[in-house]
Amino acid sequence: DRSPDEGGIVVIGLGRFGCRLAGSLAALDHEVLAIDRNAEQVQKWSAQLDRVVQADATEEGVLRQLGVADLGRAVVAIGASVEASVLTVLALVELGLPQIWARATSEKHAKILGSVGAHHVIFPEAETGERVAHLIVSRMLDFIEFGDNFAIAKVRVPQVLLGRPLRELAPAEHYGVRVVGAKLPGERFRYASDDTVLAPGSMLIVEGSIDQVQSFAALT
Numbered sequence: 656d657r658s659p660d661e662g663g664i665v666v667i668g669l670g671r672f673g674c675r676l677a678g679s680l681a682a683l684d685h686e687v688l689a690i691d692r693n694a695e696q697v698q699k700w701s702a703q704l705d706r707v708v709q710a711d712a713t714e715e716g717v718l719r720q721l722g723v724a725d726l727g728r729a730v731v732a733i734g735a736s737v738e739a740s741v742l743t744v745l746a747l748v749e750l751g752l753p754q755i756w757a758r759a760t761s762e763k764h765a766k767i768l769g770s771v772g773a774h775h776v777i778f779p780e781a782e783t784g785e786r787v788a789h790l791i792v793s794r795m796l797d798f799i800e801f802g803d804n805f806a807i808a809k810v811r812v813p814q815v816l817l818g819r820p821l822r823e824l825a826p827a828e829h830y831g832v833r834v835v836g837a838k839l840p841g842e843r844f845r846y847a848s849d850d851t852v853l854a855p856g857s858m859l860i861v862e863g864s865i866d867q868v869q870s871f872a873a874l875t
């Protein structure tokens with residue numbers, strides 16, 4: 656049996672999100688079949704992507720003809736039309752695709768996608784909006800939240816962590832965050848260790864609760 660992690664990925668809906676996704680998957684050396692019902696979109700992306708097909712993805716028979724049933728993974732990137740998105744997921748479920756990822760634009764949309772059989776529901780707008788809000792109001796340079804109040808952030812090194820090894824400064828004890836990675840000026844990111852000594856202009860990757868990470872990022 657073929658593992659669902661192997662083989663091609665079908666991306667349906669080449670709007671702003673879908674085409675970036677398809678392009679990134681192709682750049683990661685995955686075989687991508689891209690489908691959009693709009694001829695203009697298909698035309699536009701046919702030069703950048705290996706296989707771009709014009710088709711209505713809500714038609715199970717059409718998907719079958721395109722060989723979609725033999726692929727391991729599908730991403731339904733349609734956002735604006737909830738109906739098209741749900742019917743496409745349904746068609747993919749009927750085809751028995753082992754991994755169906757679907758984009759939701761609202762909580763209700765997500766609920767429906769889950770109940771018709773999508774295995775993973777993603778919220779690109781909501782997630783990006785939330786992340787960017789954190790970046791705007793805090794001094795974090797990047798931020799990912801994993802649920803259960805756990806986050807990882809990229810921050811500038813605060814004064815208090817300069818000049819002495821992390822062993823002595825004990826950031827976990829004092830600030831509740833663990834320094835996982837450090838980038839000294841002119842170098843690349845490396846794992847941080849007890850012996851790491853930070854210099855002005857260093858960047859850090861820290862992990863902890865959202866509050867702790869945020870307070871740590873606010874130190875100057």
Ligand code: ADP
Pocket residue numbers: 667668669670671672673690691692693696710711712713732733734735736739740743
């Ligand atoms: P974005 O917000 O990422 O731009 P949109 O929802 O505006 O996303 O774009 C969705 C894309 O999905 C459009 O290019 C549209 O032509 C395509 N699409 C919509 N319905 C279908 C369908 N039934 N089959 C294939 N493609 C579809």
